[in-house]
Amino acid sequence: MSSPWIYAARRLLLAVPLLLGMSILVFGLMRLVPGDPAVVILGYKATPDGVRALREAWHLDEPLPHQYLRWLAGLLRGDFGLDFRQNEPIGRMILDRLPVTLELTLLAAAGTALIGIPLGLLGGAQRRGFADRATFAIGLVGVSIPDFWLGIMLILGLSLGAGLLPSGGFVPIAESPLENLQHLVLPALTLALSRAAVLGRLSRAAVLDVAQRGFVQFARAKGLAEHAVLFRHVLPNAAIPIVTVLGLQVGYMLGGAIVVEMIFTLPGVGRMTLDAVLERNYPVVQSTVLVIGAMFMLVNLATDILYGVIDPRVRRR
Amino acid sequence: MTRAWVPLVGLAIVGVLALAALLAPSLPLGSPTDISKDLALRGPTAAEPFGRDDLGRSVLSRVIHAYRISLGVAVTAALLAVLIGGPLGLVAGYAEGLPDQLIMRPLDVLMAFPAVLLAIALMSVFGTGAVLLASALAVVYTPVMARVVRAAVLATKVEVYVDGARALGATVPRLVLTHILPNAATPMLVQTSVLMAIGILIEAALSFLGVGVRPPTPSLGLMLADGRGFMLQAPWMVIFPGLAVMLAVLGFNMLADGLRDWLDPHQGAGR
Numbered sequence: 001m002s003s004p005w006i007y008a009a010r011r012l013l014l015a016v017p018l019l020l021g022m023s024i025l026v027f028g029l030m031r032l033v034p035g036d037p038a039v040v041i042l043g044y045k046a047t048p049d050g051v052r053a054l055r056e057a058w059h060l061d062e063p064l065p066h067q068y069l070r071w072l073a074g075l076l077r078g079d080f081g082l083d084f085r086q087n088e089p090i091g092r093m094i095l096d097r098l099p100v101t102l103e104l105t106l107l108a109a110a111g112t113a114l115i116g117i118p119l120g121l122l123g124g125a126q127r128r129g130f131a132d133r134a135t136f137a138i139g140l141v142g143v144s145i146p147d148f149w150l151g152i153m154l155i156l157g158l159s160l161g162a163g164l165l166p167s168g169g170f171v172p173i174a175e176s177p178l179e180n181l182q183h184l185v186l187p188a189l190t191l192a193l194s195r196a197a198v199l200g201r202l203s204r205a206a207v208l209d210v211a212q213r214g215f216v217q218f219a220r221a222k223g224l225a226e227h228a229v230l231f232r233h234v235l236p237n238a239a240i241p242i243v244t245v246l247g248l249q250v251g252y253m254l255g256g257a258i259v260v261e262m263i264f265t266l267p268g269v270g271r272m273t274l275d276a277v278l279e280r281n282y283p284v285v286q287s288t289v290l291v292i293g294a295m296f297m298l299v300n301l302a303t304d305i306l307y308g309v310i311d312p313r314v315r316r317r
Numbered sequence: 318m319t320r321a322w323v324p325l326v327g328l329a330i331v332g333v334l335a336l337a338a339l340l341a342p343s344l345p346l347g348s349p350t351d352i353s354k355d356l357a358l359r360g361p362t363a364a365e366p367f368g369r370d371d372l373g374r375s376v377l378s379r380v381i382h383a384y385r386i387s388l389g390v391a392v393t394a395a396l397l398a399v400l401i402g403g404p405l406g407l408v409a410g411y412a413e414g415l416p417d418q419l420i421m422r423p424l425d426v427l428m429a430f431p432a433v434l435l436a437i438a439l440m441s442v443f444g445t446g447a448v449l450l451a452s453a454l455a456v457v458y459t460p461v462m463a464r465v466v467r468a469a470v471l472a473t474k475v476e477v478y479v480d481g482a483r484a485l486g487a488t489v490p491r492l493v494l495t496h497i498l499p500n501a502a503t504p505m506l507v508q509t510s511v512l513m514a515i516g517i518l519i520e521a522a523l524s525f526l527g528v529g530v531r532p533p534t535p536s537l538g539l540m541l542a543d544g545r546g547f548m549l550q551a552p553w554m555v556i557f558p559g560l561a562v563m564l565a566v567l568g569f570n571m572l573a574d575g576l577r578d579w580l581d582p583h584q585g586a587g588r
Contacts, residue, residue: 021426026438033442136320140574144567146518148525149541149559156548156555255431259522273434277441277528289438293430300429 004309011305015297022293023075027068030286040280041084054084058283080287085279090287094269098291100170101257101268104191107184109250111192112199117242119196120203124211124238125230135204142197147256151190151263158186168265187264191256195249202245206238213237240311247303251296258292324575330568338384347375349382349535358551368553370543376553380561383535386447387565390530391516394454395509402459403505406466411474411493421467424460432457436519440528447530450520457519458512465508469501503580510573514566521562537562 033040038051038060054060058081059067074081080090123135159167165186171179210216211234219233220226258270265271269288276284337344347365356373359365367376409420427435439453473479479496487496523529524538532539537558544554 017422018425018429021423022429025426029438029442140323140570141563141567144514144563144570146521146559146562146566148522149555149562152541152545152548152555152559156552160549252431255433258433258437259526262526274437274526274528277437280441282441285438285441289430289434292434296431296434297429 004312007308008305011301011308015301018297019294022297023072023290024068026286026290026293027071030282031064033280033282037282041282043085043280045085050084057082057084075290081283083281083284085281085284090284093272093284094288094291097267097269097272099173100266101254101261101270103173103180104184104187104257104260104266104268105250105253107188108191108195108253109246111188112195112249113246115192115196116199116246117203119200120205120242121207121235123200123204124207132204135200139197139201139204142194142200145194147190147194148259148263150193151187151260154186154190155263168263170266183264183266187260187266190260190263191253195253199242199245199249203238203242206241207234210234210237240307243310244303244307247306248300251299251303254292254296254299320575320578323571324579327568327571327573327575330564331572334384334565334568335388337381338388341378341381341385344381346378346381349374349378350533358547360551361553367557368551370540370554371547371551376540376557379535379540380537380558383537383540383558384561384565386530386534386536387517387520387562390447390451390454390520391513391569393451394458394516395512397451397455398458398462398512399505399509401455402462403466403501405459406463406468407470407493407498407501409463410467410470411489411497413471417467420463424463427456428460428464432515433519433522436523437526437528440523445528445531447534450523450529454516454519458516461512462505462508465504466501469504470497473497473500503576507573507577507580510569510576514569514573517562517565517569 031037036051038054038058039046041054041058042050059070062070071081078091080094082088083090083093086093119135119138122131124132126132155167158164166183167186168183170183173180216229216233219229224232254270257268258274260266261268261271262274269292273285273288273292276282276288351374353373356369357371359369359373361368365375365377367380370376370379405420405424409417430438435457436450436453439456440449443449443453474497479492482492482496520529520536521538521541524536525542526538527542529538530536540558541555544551544558547554
């Protein structure tokens with residue numbers, strides 16, 4: 001039980017039924033769409049021939065469990081089926097858009113850590129001081145700002161107003177790393193700011209919590225310099241909750257990315273999902289919702305495992 | 318308790334907004350729907366502090382009317398989650414074993430999706446509108462509430478006073494209702510407040526994206542979506558509805574935050 005590897009393996013095994021459950025939910029949900037799925041999928045372009053072809057390709061005449069198993073078997077081979085509107089494999093469409101979403105999320109996570117953790121340390125180091133009060137207020141206001149509104153305000157101020165950064169669009173990193181970054185700064189900042197406020201607040205609480213423990217008081221009592229107390233004793237222990245919260249936030253960013261990609265017209269998986277929802281393109285919705293959901297679940301799982309690896313006490317539960 | 322004012326301010330914000338929303342039709346405001354082309358895109362004035370939108374409608378009046386939907390959806394969704402998730406968590410926590418597995422494992426699946434994504438997926442299947450949005454949010458919230466209640470029940474039922482009551486011959490309903498459930502009330506109350514804050518954010522986001530409330534209804538998210546097209550000519554069309562969302566969310570967050578410290582002194586140590 002004590003080995004971190006056994007702990008990690010057990011958590012990974014538990015993820016398998018969860019992923020299966022998620023696929024059943026998504027599949028079932030999309031079959032609840034009222035009307036003939038073939039007609040709904042084809043939309044206004046539906047012709048009798050088209051409907052027949054799609055019924056055959058998606059095996060819509062078979063019983064639901066067969067359809068589900070066929071879809072699942074395809075997924076396991078990496079085959080998400082064909083998007084009937086664009087006539088393109090859905091798997092390739094997702095793969096094309098995934099790097100955008102991942103880059104956005106990683107940049108936003110870096111921003112969250114770089115803004116949030118120093119904010120929390122500043123607040124926690126000086127209890128009841130000005131920085132402490134400011135961290136508290138920023139944390140409370142930060143959680144309450146709607147992402148999409150913050151994005152609009154950043155566009156209004158920094159790109160339309162000051163003309164500093166582009167207000168939307170995307171340039172692949174292979175084409176021009178600088179322009180790629182310029183296009184992602186505002187979206188990443190939009191995702192990062194409110195999460196940084198939350199992380200700052202939690203880091204503050206974590207630092208304050210560790211600072212009152214006995215071993216910290218002992219370190220101080222034996223004459224250790226204040227910076228040594230902070231870096232050698234307080235931070236390593238406070239890091240556990242901070243890393244956990246950061247991990248959970250990376251997961252939430254995947255949800256937030258849907259809105260942010262739409263505002264900044266980034267060609268990511270989130271926007272692909274939303275476009276498909278608005279077009280009632282259910283085969284695509286089914287695939288992207290499952291992919292984003294699975295990523296969210298896996299990020300949370302990774303956080304969980306990391307937590308157990310850092311802190312042996314967790315593994316015993 | 319140095320920050321005892323926090324929940325009070327939160328309560329005041331929520332109270333004032335709720336009152337304004339309830340009384341919106343009888344307040345001395347312009348009509349939220351009357352179109353007048355002559356007044357289109359007029360900036361803020363003393364009489365119209367939030368300015369007018371592209372169709373000459375009063376932004377202030379629309380914001381206050383939009384709170385009816387915003388708060389209505391958030392409150393309905395949170396209450397539905399309490400009504401559905403509460404009993405589920407109670408049974409799961411009290412019974413443990415098989416019933417616990419049967420209840421919690423499917424709820425885990427719902428929780429494995431990001432809230433916004435699940436809400437969007439539900440809305441894409443069932444259509445748009447305030448009632449459907451509140452129901453979709455209730456589905457998203459139910460597992461959260463069930464977990465909170467289950468955790469409280471699991472922690473409480475091993476207390477000595479529960480054993481004592483059982484030894485004195487208390488029936489299961491009596492045990493649960495008078496000895497165990499009151500201990501779940503605090504975390505439920507805090508969670509309800511948090512869920513209302515998130516509900517306002519998600520309602521605005523989904524309406525903004527076009528998968529929430531339908532257009533004739535005044536909604537803060539829809540106002541932001543409309544205002545985006547006029548950002549430079551009429552920034553007040555995007556500034557005020559956004560601030561309105563933030564104020565309501567802030568109110569519920571302050572309420573939740575203060576309640577947590579107030580009702581649970583153990584956790585307040587580091588705050």
